[in-house]
Amino acid sequence: xxxxxxxxxxxxxxxxxxxxxxxxxxxxxxxxxxxxxxxxxxxxxxxxxxxxxxxxxxxxxxxxxxxxxxxxxxxxxxxxxxxxxxxxxxxxxxxxxxxxxxxxxxxxxxxxxxxxxxxxxxxxxxxxxxxxxxxx
Amino acid sequence: xxxxxxxxxxxxxxxxxxxxxxxxxxxxxxxxxxxxxxxxxxxxxxxxxxxxxxxxxxxxxxxxxxxxxxxxxxxxxxxxxxxxxxxxxxxxxxxxxxxxxxxxxxxxxxxxxxxxxxxxxxxxxxxxxxxxxxxx
Amino acid sequence: xxxxxxxxxxxxxxxxxxxxxxxxxxxxxxxxxxxxxxxxxxxxxxxxxxxxxxxxxxxxxxxxxxxxxxxxxxxxxxxxxxxxxxxxxxxxxxxxxxxxxxxxxxxxxxxxxxxxxxxxxxxxxxxxxxxxxxxx
Amino acid sequence: xxxxxxxxxxxxxxxxxxxxxxxxxxxxxxxxxxxxxxxxxxxxxxxxxxxxxxxxxxxxxxxxxxxxxxxxxxxxxxxxxxxxxxxxxxxxxxxxxxxxxxxxxxxxxxxxxxxxxxxxxxxxxxxxxxxxxxxx
Amino acid sequence: xxxxxxxxxxxxxxxxxxxxxxxxxxxxxxxxxxxxxxxxxxxxxxxxxxxxxxxxxxxxxxxxxxxxxxxxxxxxxxxxxxxxxxxxxxxxxxxxxxxxxxxxxxxxxxxxxxxxxxxxxxxxxxxxxxxxxxxx
Amino acid sequence: xxxxxxxxxxxxxxxxxxxxxxxxxxxxxxxxxxxxxxxxxxxxxxxxxxxxxxxxxxxxxxxxxxxxxxxxxxxxxxxxxxxxxxxxxxxxxxxxxxxxxxxxxxxxxxxxxxxxxxxxxxxxxxxxxxxxxxxx
Numbered sequence: 001x002x003x004x005x006x007x008x009x010x011x012x013x014x015x016x017x018x019x020x021x022x023x024x025x026x027x028x029x030x031x032x033x034x035x036x037x038x039x040x041x042x043x044x045x046x047x048x049x050x051x052x053x054x055x056x057x058x059x060x061x062x063x064x065x066x067x068x069x070x071x072x073x074x075x076x077x078x079x080x081x082x083x084x085x086x087x088x089x090x091x092x093x094x095x096x097x098x099x100x101x102x103x104x105x106x107x108x109x110x111x112x113x114x115x116x117x118x119x120x121x122x123x124x125x126x127x128x129x130x131x132x133x134x135x136x
Numbered sequence: 137x138x139x140x141x142x143x144x145x146x147x148x149x150x151x152x153x154x155x156x157x158x159x160x161x162x163x164x165x166x167x168x169x170x171x172x173x174x175x176x177x178x179x180x181x182x183x184x185x186x187x188x189x190x191x192x193x194x195x196x197x198x199x200x201x202x203x204x205x206x207x208x209x210x211x212x213x214x215x216x217x218x219x220x221x222x223x224x225x226x227x228x229x230x231x232x233x234x235x236x237x238x239x240x241x242x243x244x245x246x247x248x249x250x251x252x253x254x255x256x257x258x259x260x261x262x263x264x265x266x267x268x269x270x271x272x
Numbered sequence: 273x274x275x276x277x278x279x280x281x282x283x284x285x286x287x288x289x290x291x292x293x294x295x296x297x298x299x300x301x302x303x304x305x306x307x308x309x310x311x312x313x314x315x316x317x318x319x320x321x322x323x324x325x326x327x328x329x330x331x332x333x334x335x336x337x338x339x340x341x342x343x344x345x346x347x348x349x350x351x352x353x354x355x356x357x358x359x360x361x362x363x364x365x366x367x368x369x370x371x372x373x374x375x376x377x378x379x380x381x382x383x384x385x386x387x388x389x390x391x392x393x394x395x396x397x398x399x400x401x402x403x404x405x406x407x408x
Numbered sequence: 409x410x411x412x413x414x415x416x417x418x419x420x421x422x423x424x425x426x427x428x429x430x431x432x433x434x435x436x437x438x439x440x441x442x443x444x445x446x447x448x449x450x451x452x453x454x455x456x457x458x459x460x461x462x463x464x465x466x467x468x469x470x471x472x473x474x475x476x477x478x479x480x481x482x483x484x485x486x487x488x489x490x491x492x493x494x495x496x497x498x499x500x501x502x503x504x505x506x507x508x509x510x511x512x513x514x515x516x517x518x519x520x521x522x523x524x525x526x527x528x529x530x531x532x533x534x535x536x537x538x539x540x541x542x543x544x
Numbered sequence: 545x546x547x548x549x550x551x552x553x554x555x556x557x558x559x560x561x562x563x564x565x566x567x568x569x570x571x572x573x574x575x576x577x578x579x580x581x582x583x584x585x586x587x588x589x590x591x592x593x594x595x596x597x598x599x600x601x602x603x604x605x606x607x608x609x610x611x612x613x614x615x616x617x618x619x620x621x622x623x624x625x626x627x628x629x630x631x632x633x634x635x636x637x638x639x640x641x642x643x644x645x646x647x648x649x650x651x652x653x654x655x656x657x658x659x660x661x662x663x664x665x666x667x668x669x670x671x672x673x674x675x676x677x678x679x680x
Numbered sequence: 681x682x683x684x685x686x687x688x689x690x691x692x693x694x695x696x697x698x699x700x701x702x703x704x705x706x707x708x709x710x711x712x713x714x715x716x717x718x719x720x721x722x723x724x725x726x727x728x729x730x731x732x733x734x735x736x737x738x739x740x741x742x743x744x745x746x747x748x749x750x751x752x753x754x755x756x757x758x759x760x761x762x763x764x765x766x767x768x769x770x771x772x773x774x775x776x777x778x779x780x781x782x783x784x785x786x787x788x789x790x791x792x793x794x795x796x797x798x799x800x801x802x803x804x805x806x807x808x809x810x811x812x813x814x815x816x
Contacts, residue, residue, distance in 0.1 A: 041783055041809070042802045048787060052460050053795050057247050063240035070203050071210040071241060075248045078214035080624055080760055081796035083803070103585055104199035105207060107592060111193050112211045114386040115597050116625035122586045123627070129585070177375055177401070178394045184379060188596050189387050212388055216352055216488055219395070220388035239449055243456060250794040251461050252484055252492035258450045259491070265449070313511055313537070314530045320515060324732050325523050329655050335648035342611050343618040343649060347656045348524055350622035352488055355531070356524035376607035377615060383601050384619045465791050471784035478747050479754040479785060483792045486758035512743035513751060519737050520755045522658040624760055647721055651728060659733050660756055660764035666722045667763070673721070 006035030006046065015047060018055030025058070025065065025091040065095040070105060077109045077121045085121065089128040099129065142171030142182065151183060154191030161194070161201065161227040205231040206241060213245045213257045221257065225264040235265065278307030278318065287319060290327030297330070297337065297363040337367040342377060349381045349393045357393065361400040371401065414443030414454065423455060426463030433466070433473065433499040473503040478513060485517045485529045493529065497536040507537065550579030550590065559591060562599030569602070569609065569635040609639040614649055621653045621665045629665065633672040643673065686715030686726065695727060698735030705738070705745065705771040745775040750785060757789045757801050765801065769808040779809065 011019075023031050038046050058068060069092040076085045092102055102125060110118020147155075159167050174182050194204060205228040212221045228238055238261060246254020283291075295303050310318050330340060341364040348357045364374055374397060382390020419427075431439050446454050466476060477500040484493045500510055510533060518526020555563075567575050582590050602612060613636040620629045636646055646669060654662020691699075703711050718726050738748060749772040756765045772782055782805060790798020 041779060042806060044783060044787055045790060045798060045802045048464065048790060049795055049799070052464070052791075053247050056456065056460070057244050060240060060243070062236055063244075067203065067206050067237075067241075068244060070207050071244055072248065074207040074210035075214045075245065075794075076796055078211045079249065079794065079796055081800060084796035084799060099585060100198055101203075103588060104196060105203075107196070107588055108193050108199075108204060108207055109211065110589060110592060111189050111596075112208065112386045112388060113215065114384045114389070114623065115593055116384060116620055116623055116628035117386070118589060119593070119628060120625060122589045126586060177371060178398060180375060180379055181382060181390060181394045184382060184600065185387055185391070188600070192592065192596070211386075215386065215388055217388035217392060220391060235449060239452060243452055246453060246456060248794045248796060250487065250792045250797070251457055252487055252489035252792060253794070254453060255457070255492060256489060258453045262450065313507060314534060316511060316515055317518060317526060317530045320518060320736065321523055321527070324736070325655050328728065328732070329652050332648060332651070334644055335652075339611065339614050339645075339649075340652060343614050343652055344656065346615040346618035347522075347622045347653065350619045351522065351524055351657065353524035353528060356527060372606055373611075376604060377611075379604070380601050380607075380612060380615055381619065383597050384616065385623065461791050465788050468784060468787070470780055471788075475747065475750050475781075475785075476788060479750050479788055480792065482751040482754035483758045483789065486755045487793065508742055509747075512740060513747075515740070516737050516743075516748060516751055517755065519733050520658045520660060520752065521759065522656045522661070524656060525658070643721060647724060651724055654725060654728060655732075658759065659729055660759055660761035662725060663729070663764060664761060666725045670722060 004040070004043075006038045006043070009043060011047075012051075014051045014055045017059055018050040018053070021058045022050060022054040025054075025069075025094055026087055027090060027094060030087060030090070066097060069095040069097060073102070073105050073121075074109060074112075077106075077117055078113045080117070080120075082120070082124060086124050086128050089125050090132075093132075140176075140179075142174045142179070145174075145179060147183075148187075150187045150191045153195060154186040154189070157194045158186060158190040161190075161205075161230055162223055163226060163230060166223060166226070201231040202233060205233060209238070209241050209257075210245060210248075213242075213253055214249045216253070216256075218256070218260060222260050222264050225261050226268075229268075276312070276315075278310045278315070281310075281315060283319075284323075286323045286327045289331055290322040290325070293330045294322060294326040297326075297341075297366055298359055299362060299366060302359055302362070338369060341367040341369060345374075345377050345393075346381060346384075349378075349389055350385045352389070352392075354392070354396060358396050358400050361397050362404075365404075412448070412451075414446045414451070417446075417451060419455075420459075422459045422463045425467055426458040426461070429466045430458060430462040433462075433477075433502055434495055435498060435502060438495060438498070474505060477503040477505060481510070481513050481529075482517060482520075485514075485525055486521045488525070488528075490528070490532060494532050494536050497533050498540075501540075548584070548587075550582045550587070553582075553587060555591075558595045558599045561603055562594040562597070565602045566594060566598040569598075569613075569638055570631055571634060571638060574631060574634070610641060613639040613641060617646070617649050617665075618653060618656075621650075621661055622657045624661070624664075626664070626668060630668050630672050633669050634676075637676075684720070684723075686718045686723070689723060691727075694731045694735045697739060698730040698733070701738045702730060702734040705734075705749075705774055706767055707770060707774065710767060710770070746777060749775040749777060753782070753785050753801075754789060754792075757786075757797055758793045760797070760800075762800070762804060766804050766808050769805050770812075773812075 019031070035046060058065070069088065072088045073085070073092060076088055089102065092105075093099075097105075106118060106121045106125060109121050155167070171182065194201070205224065208224045209221070209228060212224055225238065228241075229235075233241075242254060242257045242261060245257050291303070307318065330337070341360065344360045345357070345364060348360055361374065364377075365371075369377075378390060378393045378397060381393050427439070443454065466473070477496065480496045481493070481500060484496055497510065500513075501507075505513075514526060514529045514533060517529050563575070579590065602609070613632065616632045617629070617636060620632055633646065636649075637643075641649075650662060650665045650669060653665050699711070715726065738745070749768065752768045753765070753772060756768055769782065772785075773779075777785075786798060786801045786805060789801050
């Protein structure tokens with residue numbers, strides 16, 4: 001496999017439209033790392049995510065980004081996917097949720113998905129907050 | 137086990153506070169059926185749900201009900217719990233989500249939880265809509 | 273595929289040892305139905321379950337059957353497998369758990385696996401109890 | 409919402425390319441029912457599934473359909489999605505797997521996803537076989 | 545957010561009753577770390593867990609702690625929550641289960657939840673045992 | 681507990697037959713580490729896995745190893761078991777899948793199990809590839 005950097009690969013309109021939203025929600029640091037680290041093996045996954053998830057879904061007008069973030073936190077906590085959960089804690093902050101509102105979301109997760117999911121979710125959210133606070 | 141009907145059992149303040157919210161979200165028909173059908177075996181579950189879920193969580197002021205409904209749809213779809221999912225489709229409508237907004241929620245579920253979860257979620261939502269439309 | 277009935281198929285010692293335990297836990301009605309309904313397609317599954325699950329695990333001396341039933345209820349509720357959950361509610365009764373103890377198990381499930389799992393588990397347990405009560 | 413039948417809605421090239429594969433794998437009966445029953449609420453889900461799942465993934469040249477069917481049976485059994493599992497049992501037969509090969513797949517599911525998943529998977533596969541045999 | 549340490553926060557009777565049980569099951573080291581590390585963000589989760597899980601459920605008289613530990617190991621293994629699983633391996637030892645009995649529990653997990661869950665569960669149990677042995 | 685090394689323990693025919701296949705699929709390094717590290721606590725799990733999983737299932741003649749690897753990747757991704765997923769990425773390569781074919785498998789996982797599962801699966805596959813490339 002070759003190693004064409006993400007920035008040099010051909011990308012269509014849907015990719016660019018999805019990428020803009022992805023950057024606004026997850027932040028440039030996360031997205032740059034994902035794209036720059038891509039190679040022939042996983043470039044198709046970058047395309048799928050950016051087009052399928054970020055353009056086809058997130059760019060639809062019928063639901064605001066704040067609501068989409070709340071929905072994602074609930075789903076990804078239930079799916080037990082830690083890396084993505086932490087990325088979407090950042091996304092929720094970028095989409096305007098306060099830490100107090102995120103706390104409410106996580107308490108509801110604890111009751112519907114179960115206490116162990118709640119404990120894990122609070123630990124991960126605090127890790128993200130600590131990373132953000134350390135950068136300031 | 138005896139068979140004291142739900143309406144005749146002693147209930148504290150937290151129960152009543154949770155019950156009021158539960159009725160507003162899920163509707164009287166659903167809640168009456170749950171309470172009237174309760175017996176000694178499952179009354180403790182009615183108490184747990186009504187106090188912990190509906191008073192301790194849903195009655196907290198830090199998050200609006202519309203957001204809580206969106207969160208629940210995402211969690212319960214990922215948890216693959218059909219009965220509760222259908223109850224919370226009704227809850228989402230009662231909390232002000234339009235059918236168009238619910239569609240957006242379900243499309244996002246299809247991408248994050250996977251296509252089979254999306255297919256199931258759309259089928260169940262349509263069953264609820266058909267039940268509602270048949271009553272009108 | 274041919275249609276040799278379960279009773280007429282050759283079966284080894286481990287199968288017979290597992291089958292005896294399976295009958296004691298799940299009851300003859302359940303097991304007869306499973307064996308009599310078996311055909312060439314699923315006989316290998318009957319063998320796998322009876323030998324590996326019921327002889328290799330349930331016949332091990334280091335844990336009593338009552339504890340194994342409690343463990344199964346927790347796992348199968350979390351796995352969200354309704355048919356097997358109902359079979360093991362019967363198994364729990366056969367292994368000496370009272371309905372009151374089963375209630376305690378299900379309340380704990382509601383808190384660790386989440387409220388929707390608790391609601392489903394209580395509904396299914398009551399269906400089993402109603403079936404049993406109708407037979408008396 | 410209006411009620412434009414699926415056959416009368418505008419559809420692009422990716423939709424048609426995905427639809428052809430979807431028909432070949434799941435059969436016309438399944439697909440016609442899905443399309444004809446679609447309305448304004450779930451048409452977007454039909455589009456998403458047909459374009460992203462059936463064109464973007466199934467039409468990629470790098471993996472044969474037989475392998476894709478095996479993969480789907482494993483995933484959908486683990487995801488515990490009965491309706492889709494049954495649809496993809498049919499798909500596996502249409503993609504050339506024999507009933508004996510499907511049995512091998514399901515036995516492996518029983519060991520990796522757990523005995524309850526195996527029991528459910530065998531039951532559902534037999535329901536599909538019985539439906540097919542009744543049509544002959 | 546302020547940073548009132550857990551020990552200095554106001555706590556009611558249900559909290560104290562739950563806390564006593566939580567300490568007996570999970571050990572002072574685990575609980576002190578959880579409380580001392582709590583801040584405004586996650587204190588509500590400490591309250592929810594201690595009251596809801598440890599007082600409302602664990603302090604109910606109808607099921608012994610040994611049984612509750614067995615149940616928890618099964619649920620938390622199926623839920624795939626490693627941190628909590630390890631905490632409840634310690635809890636099981638504190639509630640009187642021997643390592644040999646825990647082995648039996650994990651073998652049953654391997655068959656019902658699947659081999660990968662069994663492999664993970666054995667690895668985590670051994671990590672806990674090694675930590676305990678290193679302290680002696 | 682004593683500490684008899686795996687190589688010195690008595691083992692029957694089914695164990696040896698399963699062990700040979702396990703070595704061919706997962707590689708000697710993985711298997712030696714598992715066996716050499718086994719003690720009285722987890723030896724029964726080594727036996728269960730080797731006999732139940734590797735002899736009873738993998739040694740059945742009705743399905744080729746390449747297909748079994750594809751099936752395992754789908755199941756284990758959906759089960760969200762990272763350690764085992766990485767072991768079976770190696771297994772898939774040993775069973776003749778190319779990296780390009782593994783990419784196709786993972787893209788299909790992303791659509792059926794959901795985008796977060798796809799992201800995790802790609803990351804883990806790349807970690808395995810990097811380990812392999814570093815050894816060359």
